[in-house]
Amino acid sequence: MDIQQAKDEYRKALRKGHREFRLRVAKGAYPYLQVLDDILENTQVERIEPLGLVNIPMESIVGTKTEGRKAAFAANFMPLLEEGTEFQMKWTNLCAAHMNEGIRDPIKAFEFMNRFYVQEGNKRVSVLKYFDAASIPGYVTRVVPRRSGSKGSEIYHEFLAFYDITKVNFIGFSEQGRFERLLMLTCNGKHEPWTEEQKRDFASVYYTFAGVFEKLGGKKLPITPGDALLMYLELYPYEQQIGRSSAEMEQTLEALWPEVVGLTKAGAVEVSMEPENHSAPLLSRILPLEQFTVNAAFLYEKSADTSAWVYAHEFGRSYVEEALPNRVYTHVYDNIRIGTDDDEVIERAIRDGSSVIFTTTPKLLGASLRAAARHPEVKILNCSLNMPHPTIRTYYGRLYEAKFILGAIAGALTENDKIGYFATYPIYGMTAGVNAFAIGAKLVNPRARIYLQWTSHKDGRGLDLFKEKDIHVISSPDTGLPKGERAYGVYLLTRENQPIPMAMPFWHWGEFYEKILRSILNNTWKADTAEDGCAVNYWWGIGSGMIDVLTSRGLPPGTKRLTEFLKQGLCEGKVDVFGGEVFDQGGRLVTPQNGSSFTPEEILKMDWLADNIVGQIPAFDDLIEIAKPLVKVQGIYRKEGQI
Known part of the structure; x- marks a missing residue:
């Protein structure tokens, strides 16, 4: 490139600068480069540290260190x-040099909150930004602000920990917890320094994905490419993305685009608390219903012979076949190996003609989402809670209502004010069930x-602990297997260690399945x-018939009457499980201050325990290994934006 051609490029760059300047002025935005010195005037700095020679992402360079050159550039550099002007002459010479031999001299810059501010080399940055270069080498000094507790501050300090391990500075997130999650997905959470090969592989995956993300309209969304990549890697293993072409990645991401847009809803989930009575379209009312049939697949991790959970869903499936004969045909796929053949089983169900698929465990959520991307014509529902995924629907029951009644029963039965409670996993809704049980017990026995x-x-002691404490009223897993298991629901433990069942929650999945399938038929x-x-989440309670005691x-007899009274109150909306004053274990009033009830989201995400509970919520690392996959998906300490 000769000097005259370089001058032509300067004119084009100048027009871009003036256009950016005018647009920002029209919007009332600052039209020049940001100045780090101005920002630091009102910032408490924790430390300043040199990073040495670093490859700086061009999109992360946003300003200058001092205000000396700020008026020479628009906000886009x-x-x-x-x-x-002399400035134009130097810019033109740099432009020609870049096109003829490349700009190789490092700049000097300061990094603050993972944004870079140039101290030396503003014109080099301007030229390279004009030619859409991806990065530039630079000697960087990091300015670390004091931790303030704000969302931005917390995300930045999470980035610092991530950078110490990876030396990767080109990815960012809009929510907390995502840097750690990225480590989990790329290197199994290992906090060991990345090798040069690991850095190259990740850079290749990220920049390929970011290009596809931008091509599909990602720049219009209020999320980062990193946010979208994390969602993508939750569904498609990182190792399979290394070396993948942009065309292949684009095909997959385009099918997932509703999920990407869903990330902008900040985890928004529309919760259906009760069945809706929608009138069928006129055509459906004129034509005989028998003309419309549905093939529905039920996917189970285990079998009805080995799992009470599957047995309950199988009971519901059989109920639907009897309730909708010749209209609904069901197919069972059980003993699915999560992460091994789950995708293939769903594909087989679709090949077998299923147009509706119920995946009955949160562990099948990932496979459900991948199938929804491949087959948008198939209706897929996953049995889980509070999942922000618009391409499928999720469903569960408000079990805490039944737990409230069971707590009242246990409170009436205990002779020494002690009640044992076995909870399973610290997942959405589970803590609400524990608290509801405790509140129910306190309702009839203030000393309970x-x-x-x-x-x-992993260190649970089981019944031995309850025996030591002379506890004989116990709440165990909700249902037993059909072959004689008696230690379920609320039961009395005799001196001879024999359980006497007194009450149990009942999952009437058939009520839910029938209503959903009728809505499809109609x-x-x-x-x-x-x-x-x-996203749509069905979360029905006792009033829907989906949950019972x-x-x-x-x-x-008196306790039975109390049970029916509480059931009726819940059905009619006269009983609010978490109404009135509720205190946690620390004596803190957790009831909403304005006197309103807890929202569905607040109930789902309860991470505290009521004041009459002895025990605590286990940390993730304290769980047995078999529990961790489920808790990663549905855990109450799960971060927003993850699957």
Whole structure:
């Protein structure tokens, strides 16, 4: 390139600079480069440290160190000074040098909050930004602000820990917890320094993905390419993306685009608390219903012979076949190996003609989302809670309502004010169930104390602990297998260690499945679609018939009457489980200050325990290994934006 051609490029860059300047002025935005010295005037600095020679992402260079050159550039680093100036001559010479031999001299810059401010080399940055260069080498000094507790501050300090391990500075996130999650997905959470090969592989994956993200319209969304990449890697293993072409990645990401847009909803989930009564379209009312049939697949991790959970869903599936004969045909796929053949099983179900698929464990969420991307014509529902995924629907029951009643029963039965409680996993809704049980027990017995154990805790002591504390009223897993298991629900433990069942929650999945399948048969399925692309989560309670409490013949008549009274109150909306003053274990009032009830989201995400509970919520590292995959998906300490 000769000097005259370089001058032509300067004119084009100048027009870009003036255009950016005018646009920002029209919007009331600052039109020049940001100045780090101005920012630091109102910032408490924790430390300043040299990083040495670093490859700086061009998109992360946002300003200058001092204000000396700020008026020479628009906010996009394009020049503002007219032709004939010394500035123009130097810019032109750099432009010609870049095109003829490349700009190789490092700049000097300061990094603050993972944004870079140039001390020496502003014109080099301007030229390279004009030619859309990806990065530039530079000697960098990091300025670390004091931790303030703000969201931005917390994300930045998470980045610092990530950078110490990877030396990667080109990815950013809009929510907390995502840098650690990225480490989990790329290197199994190992906090060991990355090799040069690991850095190259990740850079290749990231920049390929970022290019596809931008091509599909990602720049219009209020999220970062990193946010979208993390969601993508939750579904498609990182190792499989290394070396993948942009065309292949684009095909996959385009199918997932509703999920990407869903990230902008900040985890928004539209919760359906009760079944809606939608009128069927006129055509459906005129034509005989028998003309419309549905093939529905039920996917289970285990079998009905080995799992009470699967047995309950199988009971519901059989109920649907009897309730909708010749209209609904069901197919069972059980003993699925999560992460091994789950994708293939869903594909097989679709090949077998299933147009509706119920995946009955949160562990099948990833496979459900991948299938939804491949087959948008298939309706897929996953049995889980509070999942922000608009391409599928999720469903569960408000089990805490049944737990409230069971707590009242246990409170009436205990003779020494002690009640044992076995919880399974610290996942969405589980803590609400524990608290509801404790509140129910306190309702009838103000002195009742709930001794909490987690079956998923690696140091759990089981019944031995309850025996030591002379506890004989116990709440165990919700249902037993059909072959004689008696230690389930609320039961009395005799001196001879024999369980006597008194009451149990009952999952009437058939009620849910029938209503969902009827909505499909009646063409009213779309009536439940959320506005603005939000995810739909069915979370029905006792009033829907999906949840119930069954009592044994041995329960005292007065306690049975109390059970029915509480059921009726819940169905009619006259009983609020978490109404009134509720205190946590630290004595803190957790009831909303304005006197309103807890929102569904607040109930789902409860991470505290009521004041009459003895025990605590286990940390993730304290869980048995078999529990961790489920808790990663549904755990109450799960970070927003992850699967």
